[in-house]
Amino acid sequence: MLEIIRAEKMGFCFGVKKAVETCYKVSEEKEVNKYILGMVVHNKDVVKEMENIGFVIINEEDILNGKDPLKKGDIIIIRAHGTTSQIIEKLKEKEVKIYDATCIxxxxxxxxxxxxxxxxxxxxxxxxxxxxxxxxxxxxxxxxxxxxxxxxxxxxxxxxxxxxxxxxxxxxxxxxxxxxxxxxxxxxxxxxxFDRICGATSERQEATKKLAKTCDILVVIGDLKSSNSKKLLEVALAENPKSYLVQNENELDLSLFSRDMKVGITAGASTPEDIIKKIENKIRGNFNV
Known part of the structure; x- marks a missing residue:
């Protein structure tokens, strides 16, 4: 019988949750141009959702080269990863309204x-x-x-x-x-x-390590650009060679699974719950479980 087990700690961390909530709150402001500096979090699906609710993504290089569309009074959100001192100064010079969603x-x-x-x-x-x-x-x-x-x-x-x-x-x-x-x-x-590794990062790595030892196959859900997701895969592979990183349900290789498997699921700190559920449902649906 197929069994799916989640890691004890996985998915959105405090910093990512704060950044995404900031975007949703700011999206309610009307008649003003709204921008996000780069990927608000390292997850393409989350970024696409932010674009759907009215944000335009701009990058630091364009700001440094004076090729950005920012005007006085525009809103810009600084992503969870933060940005450079040079960019902060440029944004202040432009007199834009800054919402800083940098992780604490x-x-x-x-x-x-x-x-x-x-x-x-x-x-x-x-x-x-x-x-x-x-x-x-x-x-x-x-x-x-x-x-x-x-x-x-x-x-x-x-x-x-x-x-x-x-x-x-x-x-x-x-x-x-x-x-x-x-x-x-x-x-x-x-x-x-100085040990300043994020507590949520350490918890997710330990939970992934523990789960990888007890399952037949482990699926790490996260964006390929996400540092913490790649670290989770690294931790998982050290315990279980049948560990894989996928961004969403479309990347699942169902041929890797069988009906009698114990499947472990973990997710990076930038991975939303709905993507996790879609992957679980697709695996279960393949075996009518």
């Missing part, structure tokens, strides 16, 4: 970076330098060294005479963080390490 955990890391630099520390940042969250946070710093993982960090040369503060992307894999922490504590006593 992202803001706290930014504030920590600024505070640690103010006392003379150089910053080591662990994360994907191409990710908008990381680009935004490090733009508020002066001397920031960014490393994707432990391997990159080992290849660098840190000055034992300097003081470093170590910060991370909110969605960093917890196990990878602990590897980096152990390495720095062993070789660089001049590096102070």
């Amino acid at each position: 955990f992202v803001d706290k890391i930014k504030e920590m970076l600024i505070q640690r630099e103010s006392v003379g520390d150089e910053i080591i940042f662990i994360g994907d330098k191409e990710h908008p969250e990381v680009k935004g946070i490090i733009s508020f710093g002066k001397t920031v060294k960014v490393f994707k993982n432990l391997e990159e960090l080992k290849e660098s040369t840190l000055d034992i005479s300097k003081r470093y503060s170590v910060l991370t992307q909110t969605t960093l894999n917890k196990n990878k963080f602990l590897e980096i922490k152990d390495y720095l504590e062993k070789y660089y006593s001049n590096a102070q390490i």
